Amino acid sequence: MPLIEVSGLRKEYEGRPVVDGVSFCVEEGEIFGVLGPNGAGKTTTVECVEGLRTPDAGRVRVAGLDPVADHDDVAQLLGAQLQESRLQPKITVREALRMYSAFYRQPADWRALAAKLGLQDRLDVRFGTLSGGQKQRLFIALALVGSPRAVVLDELTTGLDPRARRTVWELVEDIRDSGVTVLLVTHLMEEAQRLCDRVAVIDGGRLAALGTPAELISQKADPTVIAFTPSQPLPEGELSALPGARSVRTQGPRVTLHGTDETVDALLTTLARRRITAGQLRVKDASLDDAFLDLTGNESAAPRPAHAHQENLT
Numbered sequence: 022m023p024l025i026e027v028s029g030l031r032k033e034y035e036g037r038p039v040v041d042g043v044s045f046c047v048e049e050g051e052i053f054g055v056l057g058p059n060g061a062g063k064t065t066t067v068e069c070v071e072g073l074r075t076p077d078a079g080r081v082r083v084a085g086l087d088p089v090a091d092h093d094d095v096a097q098l099l100g101a102q103l104q105e106s107r108l109q110p111k112i113t114v115r116e117a118l119r120m121y122s123a124f125y126r127q128p129a130d131w132r133a134l135a136a137k138l139g140l141q142d143r144l145d146v147r148f149g150t151l152s153g154g155q156k157q158r159l160f161i162a163l164a165l166v167g168s169p170r171a172v173v174l175d176e177l178t179t180g181l182d183p184r185a186r187r188t189v190w191e192l193v194e195d196i197r198d199s200g201v202t203v204l205l206v207t208h209l210m211e212e213a214q215r216l217c218d219r220v221a222v223i224d225g226g227r228l229a230a231l232g233t234p235a236e237l238i239s240q241k242a243d244p245t246v247i248a249f250t251p252s253q254p255l256p257e258g259e260l261s262a263l264p265g266a267r268s269v270r271t272q273g274p275r276v277t278l279h280g281t282d283e284t285v286d287a288l289l290t291t292l293a294r295r296r297i298t299a300g301q302l303r304v305k306d307a308s309l310d311d312a313f314l315d316l317t318g319n320e321s322a323a324p325r326p327a328h329a330h331q332e333n334l335t
């Protein structure tokens with residue numbers, strides 16, 4: 022049985038559906054990502070899983086329990102990341118960990134948890150004076166202090182610098198490796214590609230895709246982008262006839278070809294046969310970001326230059 026089941030979930034605000042027929046299952050022991058552009062309905066979906074919002078239709082179960090009707094039991098096995106506003110700035114790390122561990126029937130050893138999250142030297146520091154990365158590590162500790170079977174982490178690394186973000190990613194992998202299931206809401210595709218075993222992409226309140234990051238990339242994005250400047254002009258028709266080629270674009274002397282590994286091989290053979298050299302040859306595998314753009318027909322939630330996913334190589 023999946024640990025978390027969401028089936029036909031619908032939630033309206035003021036008569037407007039913001040989650041509309043979303044279904045997915047999260048298996049025990051995986052990191053499952055909920056991705057989507059701003060306002061897609063990600064937080065509303067996971068808040069229904071946490072029992073913080075009541076669905077208007079559909080079914081949500083956590084270990085077979087209804088998060089609304091069985092809220093107290095679900096709260097014991099589903100750790101949630103606190104929003105910053107829920108902690109007083111003057112509370113110390115030690116006080117917060119002690120207080121939250123008292124809420125649970127089988128609390129973890131909060132000192133050991135603090136040490137694992139690198140907070141052992143911060144126990145007497147007030148929450149308001151912690152750095153962004155330290156605050157996020159405390160939120161992770163508080164989400165884990167009840168020894169949950171699953172944990173919900175929402176926009177965990179937003180606002181962190183790249184080093185702090187990587188530290189938090191490693192911690193999330195450690196959580197999964199310790200057997201805790203992770204439901205991760207993010208709009209960072211690099212984060213999802215690095216961490217998630219499977220992802221659900223939500224767009225406009227509907228499920229746009231479900232699968233492993235690799236499946237989404239291979240289904241939706243051109244897997245390989247090849248850019249080069251040929252030493253002599255090449256007819257576009259010849260390039261678009263290469264095996265696996267999906268599109269060809271010529272901008273001045275620069276050619277960009279979307280295709281597969283097979284296209285790369287065939288292109289190199291063609292160029293060698295015609296004795297044409299490929300200047301500034303760049304070959305890039307598609308990323309989850311490319312698949313996300315195709316799936317949502319939308320801009321990535323993270324600001325990026327127009328067509329950046331195509332232009333990176335040029």
Ligand SMILES: Nc1ncnc2c1ncn2[C@@H]1O[C@H](COP(=O)(O)OP(=O)(O)OP(=O)(O)O)[C@@H](O)[C@H]1O
Nearest residue numbers: 034035039057058059060061062063064065066208
């Ligand atoms: N309490 C509320 N009352 C009315 N509308 C709401 C409420 N909460 C959320 N919404 C709206 O529901 C839609 C979905 O919001 P939600 O926070 O679930 O999206 P999200 O995908 O998590 O977005 P983001 O990435 O920006 O956090 C948005 O249009 C939002 O403005």
